[in-house]
Amino acid sequence: MSGNTAILTGLLFVTACATFYEANIHYNRQVEQGNLQQALEELHRNTKLHKPQVRFLYYVNAGLMHSMLGQYEESNAWFEKAFLFGEDYRVNLAREAASYLTNPLVTIYRGEDHEHLMVLYYKALNFAKMGRFEEALVECRRLNIRLQQLSDRYSSENRYREDAFIHNLMGILYQASGDWNNAFIAYRNSYNIYRSFYTERFGLQPPEQLKRDLLRSARVVGFTEEYEWYKDLFGMEDEIGNPEAELVLLWHNGLAPVKDEWSINFMIYRGEGNTVWISNPDLGLNYSFQVSEDDSKTLNHLEFFRVAFPRYAERPPLYHRAVIQAGDKLYQLEPAEDINQIAKLCLQERMALEFSKTLLRVALKKATEYSVRKENRAMGSVISAINAMTEAADTRNWQTLPHTIYYTRVPLKAGRQTLTIAFEGKEGTRTEEFTYQPARGQTLFHTYTSLESRPAFR
Secondary structure, eight states: OOHHHHHHHHHHHOOOOOHHHHHHHHHHHHHHHHHHHHHHHHHHGGGGGGGGGGGGHHHHHHHHHHHHHOOHHHHHHHHHHHHHHHOOOOOOHHHHHHHHHHHEEEEEEEEOHHHHHHHHHHHHHHHHHOOHHHHHHHHHHHHHHHHHHHHHHHOOTTTTOOHHHHHHHHHHHHHHTOOOHHHHHHHHHHHHIIIIIIIHHHOOOOHHHHHHHHHHHHHHTTTHHHHHHHHHTTOOOOOOOOOOOOEEEEEEOOOOOOOEEEEEEEEEEEEEEEEEEEEEEEGGGGEEEOHHHHHHHHOOEEEEEEEEEEEEBOBBSSSSEEEEEEETTTHHHEEEEEHHHHHHHHHTHHHHHHHHHHHHHHHHHHHHHHHHHHHHHHHHHHHHHHHHHHHOOOOOOOTSSEEEEEEEEEEOSSSSSEEEEEEEEEEEEEEEEEEEEEOOOOOOEEEEEEBOOOOBOO
């Protein structure tokens, strides 16, 4: 075997096509089994996760592990690194060029749109759990800026441009800090987004708790006309009054989808002049690119090849309902954010770009192969094999996010009390007890994470 052939063949071993989930299976298994401290240690120990290509995912996973362990200061330090990474991200042209000759895994992963929002969501929530509402609201303002940037990024009417749950969280935090006027505005924005977008796109209705909070904030601020309008619209009144204390309980249920790989078979053939066509008649896909006259002549017969694209594979949660009991009253946790569906929508928004970039990558690979084949047929065959083996989709994503976020608000008395949460699923029900000791006028924030999910399916 010649030196060049050995080098090229060696590339096959450094461009293995395992998905990102499979490549980090030890870390993922620890998370799924609830071994959070071991997962964090594995995360820091695994040097593959520290590389520039996946540094954003290293930051956010470290932030999330520390948050679930109750280490909120450490968590926010990692999430701030992730936020600044998103702010400072620049396309590395050398890596971008290399991706067209191998696969997109050599590029730096910049993070999906919803992942950057979730960074700030967790930061705000960490501050809220520490009772530092002013700092939590700073993160809310950052969230608002990110949402505005999303709105300007895409032109599709169905694009992910507004987030009802994030506005809802803003309202909850404004209310907890005593800013009822801004709370009302945030709740109203959240309700409108649920009605105009979430209901149709994700099947999520405005939560009943959101309606109660909207009514309550309108009453407290003194917006009598708005209060009466929403009271008639909802068919309910503000019956909460002024509780001594409150608990905002957020249930992070299951795990977000993992990016998988799917492939399409294309045929490539020469058109008129020096035009080369890439086509899949079954899907009605046709793309063309120009090559030199010499390269065009090397393509004298029909060829078939595989092109890989990313897609999401859902991991359905084990539980589908949760109820919290406080005294003799029950409060149902309602679905407020479906990250599984949002992730799929974000990927769908840029699939046209994914297709064009992927097919350009294949075209450049083929052009290189044709050029080498003219000089050395054997080497051209080696490159053809390498092109096939290195063809892979970008399967990187933040895989420890929850599948769905539920929430409710529970009125409490000041002082020590124990509440029971029941989680229901097809395999049965299990309960957990939690003890709280709020001061008068205090709003407590508590997150419960259920990591149990079924395996990903396509």
